[in-house]
Amino acid sequence: MAILFSSTVDSATRWRSEIERLMPEREFRIWPEIGDPAAIDYAIVWRPPRGLLASLPKLQLILSLGAGVDHLLSDPQLPRGVPVVRLVDPCLSAAMSEFVALGVLRLHRHDLDYLAQQRLGTWLERPQKNAAERPVGILGFGTIGEDAGGKLRALGFPVAGWSRSAKSVPGFATYSGPDGLAALLAGSEIIVCLLPLTGATVGILNARMFAQLPRGAGLVNAGRGGHLVDADLIAALDAGQLSGAVLDVFNTEPLPPEHPFWRHPRILVTPHIAGITNPASAAPIMAEAIRRFEAGLPVAHTVDPARGY
Ligand code: NDP
Ligand code: OXD
Numbered sequence: 157m158a159i160l161f162s163s164t165v166d167s168a169t170r171w172r173s174e175i176e177r178l179m180p181e182r183e184f185r186i187w188p189e190i191g192d193p194a195a196i197d198y199a200i201v202w203r204p205p206r207g208l209l210a211s212l213p214k215l216q217l218i219l220s221l222g223a224g225v226d227h228l229l230s231d232p233q234l235p236r237g238v239p240v241v242r243l244v245d246p247c248l249s250a251a252m253s254e255f256v257a258l259g260v261l262r263l264h265r266h267d268l269d270y271l272a273q274q275r276l277g278t279w280l281e282r283p284q285k286n287a288a289e290r291p292v293g294i295l296g297f298g299t300i301g302e303d304a305g306g307k308l309r310a311l312g313f314p315v316a317g318w319s320r321s322a323k324s325v326p327g328f329a330t331y332s333g334p335d336g337l338a339a340l341l342a343g344s345e346i347i348v349c350l351l352p353l354t355g356a357t358v359g360i361l362n363a364r365m366f367a368q369l370p371r372g373a374g375l376v377n378a379g380r381g382g383h384l385v386d387a388d389l390i391a392a393l394d395a396g397q398l399s400g401a402v403l404d405v406f407n408t409e410p411l412p413p414e415h416p417f418w419r420h421p422r423i424l425v426t427p428h429i430a431g432i433t434n435p436a437s438a439a440p441i442m443a444e445a446i447r448r449f450e451a452g453l454p455v456a457h458t459v460d461p462a463r464g465y
Contacts, residue, residue, distance in 0.1 A: 174439035263374035287312030293344030354464030
């Protein structure tokens with residue numbers, strides 16, 4: 157029984173030692189050294205080469221190294237009958253929440269302006285609202301959205317969340333479905349995107365959405381680059397409809413050197429590091445999923461391919 161590991165992130169050695177410690181009876185193979193494809197039962201993957209999973213005739217379970225599974229569901233050759241499990245790791249959620257809190261605070265505290273002032277040697281105090289006067293709207297009020305929302309609330313921000321299905325979460329204003337979106341946008345001075353990338357959410361951060369936000373609103377996108385229409389963001393920032401954006405994910409990654417986001421004075425760029433999967437906390441979750449699967453028990457966080465997340 158072999159486990160195949162394939163990732164675009166350089167973490168194979170750490171994964172090998174974690175999985176071999178937790179499941180010493182398994183053979184751990186690292187792509188491209190896959191050996192006999194028919195001996196592979198499980199695949200632990202992040203952005204695997206297209207068609208790789210389809211080439212494994214005995215594959216039983218696909219485990220995503222990320223919370224998002226768009227990197228798998230977008231593969232036209234993904235073996236349809238094989239369940240996909242996404243990563244839900246409290247440490248990953250906590251890391252994402254740190255990034256979101258940092259991004260929201262940077263926008264709230266006029267960091268872009270003070271960075272520009274520092275470059276010019278300008279000593280100038282800007283008017284500062286209280287956190288309680290800066291409502292934050294979270295698009296994607298799921299595992300990570302709720303965790304981030306709790307931390308923002310602890311900092312004093314009023315937080316509203318938007319999800320696909322209606323939900324009630326004590327302490328938060330909640331909205332759902334296309335009808336709920338307009339109300340959330342109208343009341344949010346900072347919008348945080350933590351949505352999965354699906355057919356329904358692709359391009360959702362666009363000119364129409366930005367126009368529904370209060371003038372001067374800020375954006376934090378840690379969902380996926382495919383949520384954002386790049387040209388619409390630049391236009392909204394240049395027109396002052398938005399005042400700043402903190403971006404971790406991009407339509408093309410790595411962000412091409414010539415992309416205007418790199419040099420835009422109202423944009424902060426990070427290289428998809430908001431939530432980095434840590435083998436120390438994630439490997440036990442994968443091992444538990446495999447054990448439950450083999451015992452015929454339900455495996456938590458199995459993806460619904462029709463829903464797309
Ligand atoms: P969840 O599945 O737990 O939450 C997703 C949320 O989005 C749910 O609330 C869901 O609604 C909502 N949603 C989905 N589709 C729609 C829609 N069409 N309209 C409104 N709401 C919708 O996922 P996670 O919180 O674990 O992860 C979210 C995303 O964060 C990942 O898919 C990934 O893209 C991104 N991510 C980015 C990382 C980074 O490093 N930048 C790291 C980790 C994750 P409902 O509750 O009704 O299902
Ligand atoms: C994820 C990611 O989905 O790192 O976990 O983007």
